[in-house]
Amino acid sequence: MQQTQTVVQSRTFRLLTPGQVEEVTIERNVREGEVVVEPIMASICHADLRYYTGQRNPEALAKKLPMALLHEGIGKVVESRSNEVKVGQRVVIVPNIPGTLLGEGETEECSSTCDKEFVDNYSEKNKFLGSGYDGIAQNRLVLPADCAIPIPDHIPNEIAVLSELCTVSFNALRRVKDKLESPNTKVALFGDGPVGYLTASMIHHIYGLDASRLKVFGAIPEKLAHFTFASCALVQDYDFKSGEKVDIVVECTGGRFSESAVNQGIDLLSRGGSLILMGVTEERVPINTRDVLEKGLTLFGSSRSSCPDYHAVLSAMEDVEYQQTLLAILPSEYVSVKNANDFKKAMDSAAEHRSWQKVILDFKW
Numbered sequence: 001m002q003q004t005q006t007v008v009q010s011r012t013f014r015l016l017t018p019g020q021v022e023e024v025t026i027e028r029n030v031r032e033g034e035v036v037v038e039p040i041m042a043s044i045c046h047a048d049l050r051y052y053t054g055q056r057n058p059e060a061l062a063k064k065l066p067m068a069l070l071h072e073g074i075g076k077v078v079e080s081r082s083n084e085v086k087v088g089q090r091v092v093i094v095p096n097i098p099g100t101l102l103g104e105g106e107t108e109e110c111s112s113t114c115d116k117e118f119v120d121n122y123s124e125k126n127k128f129l130g131s132g133y134d135g136i137a138q139n140r141l142v143l144p145a146d147c148a149i150p151i152p153d154h155i156p157n158e159i160a161v162l163s164e165l166c167t168v169s170f171n172a173l174r175r176v177k178d179k180l181e182s183p184n185t186k187v188a189l190f191g192d193g194p195v196g197y198l199t200a201s202m203i204h205h206i207y208g209l210d211a212s213r214l215k216v217f218g219a220i221p222e223k224l225a226h227f228t229f230a231s232c233a234l235v236q237d238y239d240f241k242s243g244e245k246v247d248i249v250v251e252c253t254g255g256r257f258s259e260s261a262v263n264q265g266i267d268l269l270s271r272g273g274s275l276i277l278m279g280v281t282e283e284r285v286p287i288n289t290r291d292v293l294e295k296g297l298t299l300f301g302s303s304r305s306s307c308p309d310y311h312a313v314l315s316a317m318e319d320v321e322y323q324q325t326l327l328a329i330l331p332s333e334y335v336s337v338k339n340a341n342d343f344k345k346a347m348d349s350a351a352e353h354r355s356w357q358k359v360i361l362d363f364k365w
Contacts, residue, residue, distance in 0.1 A: 004031075004032065005029045005030055005031045005032075006029070006030045006079075006081075007027050007028065007029055007030065008027070008028050008030055008036050008079065008140045008142065009025050009026070009027055009028075009140065010025065010026050010027075010028050010138045010139060010140035010141070010142075011023060011025060011138060011139040011140070011365070012024050012025070012026050012068050012134060012137070012138040012139075013068055013069075013137040013138065013340045013343045014066045014067060014068050014134070014137075015051060015052060015065060015066060015067060015068070015069055016065065016066045017054075017061075017065060017066075018051070018052060018053055018054030018061070019052065019053070019054070019344075019348075021340050021343060021344040021347070022340060023339065023340035026134075026138075028140065028142045029142070030079065030081060030142050031081065032081050032082075033081060033082050033101075033144060033145055034081050034082065034142055034143060034144055034145060035077050035079065035080045035081065035082055035085050035091075035142075035143055035144075035145050035148050036077070036078050036079035036080075036140055036141070036142055037075040037076065037077055037078070037091060037093060037140075037141045037142075037143055037148055038075050038076055038078045038139055038140065038141075038363075038365060039070075039073050039074070039075040039093070039136045039137075039138070039139070039141060039363050040073075040074055040075050040076055040090070040157060040362075040363060041073060041074050041075075041157050041158070041161045041334070041360060041361065041362055041363065042070045042072055042073030042074075042136045042137070042161065042360075042361045042363070043072040043073070043161055043162070043165075043358045043359060043360050043361070044070070044072075044346070044347070044350045044358070044359040044361065045070075045071065045072055045130075045165070046254075046280075047071075047130070047131070047280070048069045048070055048071075048130060048347070049347070049350060049351050051064070051065070051067075051069060051130075052069065052347045052351060053351050055282070056282070057282065063132065064131060064132035067130065067131075067132060067133065067134055067135065068130065068134040068135045068136070068137040068138050069130045069135050069136075069137050069347075070129070070130050070135040070136035070137045070361075071093075071095035071128065071129040071130040071131070071135050071136060071164065072095075072136075072161065072162075072164040072165055073092075073093050073136040073161060073164070074090060074091065074092050074093060074151065074157060074160050074161050074163075075090075075091060075093055075136075075141065075148075076088065076089065076090055076091070077089045077091055077148060078140070080145070081145075082145035084145050084146075085145045085148050085150065089148075089150050089151075090150070090151040090157070090160070091148040091149055091150055091151060092148075092149045092151055092160055092163045092164070092310055092314065093129070093136060093141065093143065093147065093148065093164075094143075094146075094147035094148070094149060094164075094306075094307055094310060095128055095129035095130065095135065095136075095147075095164065096126055096128055096304050096305065096306055097126060097127045097128070097129070097133075097143070097144060097147055098123065098125075098126055098144075098146075098306075098307075099123055099124075099125025099126050099127070100125070101144035101146060101147070102125075102127060102144070128304070137343060139363070139365045146307055147307065149307065149310040149311065149314065151314065152314060152317075152318055154318065155314065155317050155318060155323075156323075158327075158330055158334075158360065159317055159323050159326055159327075160314070160317070161360060162198065162326055162329065162330075162358070163310060163313050163314060163317065164305070165194070165195065165198055166198050166202060166313045166317075166326075167305035167309040167310050167313045168195075168278070168302070168303065168304060168305045169195070169198055169199040169202045169278070170202060170206075170305065170309045170312060170313050171302055171304065171305040171306070171309045172199070172250070172276050172278055172300070172302035173199070173202065173203065173206075173207070173250075173276070174309075175274075175276065175300045175302065176248055176274045176276065176300070179247055179248055179274065180203070180207040180209070180248070181207065182247075185209075185213065185247045185248065186213045186214075186215075186244070186245075186246040186247055186248075187203060187209060187213065187214050187215070187246055187247065187248045187249070187250065188215045188216075188217065188246045188248070188249050188250075188265065188268050189203070189214070189215070189216045189217070189230075189249070189250045189252060190216075190217045190218075190235070190249070190250070190251050190252060190253050190261035190264070190265060190279075191216075191217075191218065191250075191251065191252030191253045191254075191261070191278075191279065192216065192217075192218025192219065192220055192223035192224050192227070192356075193223070193252070193253075193356065194329055194356065194357075194358055195252040195254075195278060195279070196216065196218070196252035196253075197226060197227065197328070197329055198326070198329065199250055199252055199278065200214065200216050200227055200229070200230055201229070201322070201325045201326060202316075203250075204229045204230065204325070205316065205319065205321065205322040205325065206316050209230075210229065210230075211229065211230050211231040212231075214229070214230040214231070215230060215231045215232070215233060215246070216230045216231070216232045216233075217232075217233055217234075217235050217238065217261075217264070218232065218234065218235065219234065219235055219236065219257075221234065222356075223356050226328050226329075226356075229325065235260070235261075235264065238264075240264045240267040240268055241267055243267070243268055244268075245268060245269065245270040245273075246268050246269060246270065246273065247269075247270055247273050247274070248269075248273060248274050248275075248276065249265035249266075249268060249269055249273065249274070249275045249276070250276045250278065251265055251275065251276065251277050251278060251279050252278045252279055253279045254278075254279025254280045254281050255279070255280075255281050256281070256283075257279075258279050258281045258283075258285045259285045259286055261279065262275070262277070262285060262287055263286075263287065263288045266287070266288050266291050266292060266295075266297065267288075267291070269295060269297055270295070271295045271296055272295070272296050272297070272298075273295065273297055273298075274297070274298045274299075274300065275297055275298070275299045275300070276299075276300045276302060277299060277300065277301045277302070278302055278303065280303065329356075329357055329358055330357060330358060330360065331355070331357045331358065331359065331360060334360040334361065334362040335349075335359065335360065335361050335362065336362050336364055337361045337362065337363050337364065338364045338365075343361075346359065346361055
């Protein structure tokens with residue numbers, strides 16, 4: 001039987017070349033099992049800024065542009081062709097869309113030891129919003145219903161908009177869940193930026209580690225001051241060779257600081273420890289493989305999440321104390337976006353003034 005579909009017109013803010021945004025109207029098909037979401041609020045990720053400022057390599061830019069940016073956001077459902085999601089619901093937008101839901105076929109074979117959620121997360125058939133596939137910067141976003149996760153009523157928009165980044169942390173930490181649930185496990189986290197803060201917050205609120213078992217390393221005292229639930233140390237003042245050993249290291253620095261953070265983390269790890277890599281860099285990073293081998297360390301890479309992670313994170317976000325911790329990463333004012341010019345100004349400002357707090361866009365379609 002031929003599948004019926006409807007068509008919606010979407011005002012889309014497309015990045016044509018770095019720094020050049022144009023509003024275009026695109027017709028999008030809506031199939032059975034899909035929903036149409038009007039974005040309400042979004043936050044700007046450093047990945048968005050790398051595309052916007054042209055910091056990705058030329059091959060990646062040529063392959064992925066033009067496209068609409070943004071992958072961290074929430075919206076309301078304005079049309080539904082699914083029994084699971086209702087018109088009017090607030091939803092979190094899942095940017096990692098499984099290829100199976102887009103008619104791209106089954107996911108690839110994986111190693112015999114990996115689970116289904118890992119395959120679904122990293123399948124090459126997937127599409128990712130704002131990464132070669134039009135993202136949230138449009139007024140009508142068509143998604144599989146599974147990728148529109150209803151937001152509980154008592155989670156405010158400004159907390160829910162952080163869920164995408166939080167799910168990435170949750171997915172990464174799930175790889176060492178058993179260790180984190182052990183009462184004696186100690187963790188060191190590198191990175192005093194938003195990713196580090198949200199990941200450390202999760203370790204504290206979901207897994208219950210306090211300052212006696214969670215240490216955060218950063219380079220800027222003003223940023224570290226926000227990590228009130230953990231012990232903190234400046235990387236430039238710490239002796240990593242003789243420092244207290246830990247069971248897990250989470251690297252959230254990325255960029256030019258990846259090399260130092262990874263190797264300092266290797267120095268801190270106990271034998272049999274785990275190193276989680278979350279920081280993104282465009283360059284190759286030299287790693288002290290001798291100590292990785294001699295200590296029997298395990299390295300995990302993680303940069304994305306999938307639908308099941310959102311349900312777990314939204315459940316955790318219902319906790320008022322967790323919400324209060326997350327508020328520290330939010331600005332006092334949000335940026336109102338009515339048209340492509342507003343969007344460009346917001347991106348220009350975010351690129352020029354790199355703030356510790358997230359930049360939140362408040363869409364006024």
